[in-house]
Amino acid sequence: MKTVTSMTSSWKSTAFFVGLFWLLSVAASAQSTATDTVCVSSSDVTYGITSADPTSTFTWGFASGYSALGTIDNSVSSNNSEIEIDWGSTSGTTRIFAVEQSADGCYGDTVFLDIVLNDLPTISLTGDIVCEGDTSSVQLTLTGQAPWDVVLSDGTNTYNYTTSSSTPTLAVGVQSPGTANITVVSLSDANGCSADLSGVTPATVTINAKPTTGGIYHF
Structure with a gap:
């Protein structure tokens, strides 16, 4: 009886390792x-x-x-x-x-x-300095898979864009003299991945007031 028990235990041990080897071999x-x-x-x-x-x-x-x-x-x-x-x-x-x-x-x-x-897409922004009445814009640098869907905000309005360029210049509607910070609300690419925006620095758009010119007079 002891001999039979020993053989059974040995067979189970051998079968376990054979099964494990087979599993790893097939997986490879x-x-x-x-x-x-x-x-x-x-x-x-x-x-x-x-x-x-x-x-x-x-x-x-x-x-x-x-x-x-x-x-x-x-x-x-x-x-x-x-x-x-x-x-x-x-x-x-x-x-x-x-x-x-x-x-x-x-x-x-x-x-x-x-x-x-x-990889997740990334974005960086460069601001703009324009005169009152001119179109203000921001330049983006994007990584990831084109095309990208971008949503920007000036704190009051949001701007939605789809672009296939990795360095697009996008117009924003800031018109009043002063400065505005343009932030990224969301960014996703063609892979369906969304950017981690926690470290993205806003861009500053500056609108310089145009002078108020008086009329022409005659001496």
Whole structure:
């Protein structure tokens, strides 16, 4: 009896390591079947298995040879058929995989998803100095994927633009003599990513009053 018990324990141990080796090998060698895009620093992004069997359990991970550009949270569903990933601030391409194990202990085919992480767009502004009656404008410097949707504000009015230029000069409606600070309300690009505006410096638009010229007189 002791001999049988020892053989059974040894077989279970061997089977575990063989299964683990198979799982890692398949994850490394199988081909990706789909592609997704996401913005860097996105949090609680949900990924799941289509028509998942509620009696199965699922194991997720980053495929061999790819950087783990985020953190996987396996607590979304009790059997891990759905997970959430908090993506980091590094752009690039990574690959996640999922392996299903049935209630009978059988493994399904490993499925993959390639994920492209896009940088957030950025913006900087340069102000303008004009004379009263002239058109005031701001010059923008943009990064990201064109076209961009930009919303600016002078504190009273908002201005909505769509531009394909990374260095556009955009008119604003400031006309009264004095100064106005132009701030960015929002910026998004063609990748669907929105800018972090916390460090963006407003631009100053200065309107210089025109002189009031008297009439011509004759001596």
